[in-house]
Amino acid sequence: MEFWDVYDINRNKTNRKALRGENLKSDDFHLVVHACIFNSNGDMLIQQRQSFKEGWAxxxxLTVGGSALVGETSQLAVQRELYEELGIDMDFHKIRPHLTINFEKGFxxxxxxxxxxxxxxxxxxxDExxxxRWESKEKILTMIKNSNFIPYHESLINLLFDIRKQYGAIKIK
Incomplete structure (x- = not known):
């Protein structure tokens, strides 16, 4: 069983928890994390989900992603996901996310x-x-068009590649 912290609309913890798979109340939210790893050639490390995985089999x-568990910060959650899914051990205590995307039931x-x-x-x-493999932005966009990649907005993929070396949305020369 997997439990998540429940947040309010302002991303404050409510001191309640939710069981994965249960419907959250209308004003409840949970935290999700993603990590995208890029190499020096500018390619992204991507993963193929298992054939028996629920959702997007x-x-x-992207490299890794998942929900934060009860008590985890964003940094601890992404550190755990990288280690669990790929065996990559990284310390995220001094790393902050490049962006936060709000979705219907979370952050x-x-x-x-x-x-x-x-x-x-x-x-x-x-299990995951x-x-x-490593892939270029162009190949990932082609994979999305061919329904081989989770159907992220193409503009998101472009943004991830464009801002991978900086924080913020202003182009630094």
Whole structure:
């Protein structure tokens, strides 16, 4: 069983928790995190979800993502997700998300990381991930068009690649 902290609309914890899979009340929200790892060639590490995974089975996705568990900060949640799904051990205590995307029932913190990763050293979580690889922005956009990648807005993929080396939305030369 997985429990989440429940937040209000202003992202304050309510001191209540929710069981994953239960419907949240209309004014309740939860925290989700994503990490996108980019290499020095500008490619993103992507993962293919397991064939038996509920929701988006066999689809390719961003590096990692998942819900924060009770008591976790955004940083602890993304650190746990990276380690659980891919075996990547990183300290996020001094890293903040590059952006937060509000969705109907929560907040999605997105971390953009520049790191060289040898794919042969990864420890893929069997219940979640069947494959990983590096891909360019253009290839990911093609995969979205071909329904092989979770159908993120193309503008989001462009933004992730565009701001991966900086915080903020103003282009730094």
């Amino acid at each position: 066999n689809m390719w996705d 999605d913190d997105v971390y953009l990381i520049e790191k060289e990763i040898n794919l042969d050293t990864l420890n893929l979580q069997f 991930v069947q494959n990983v």
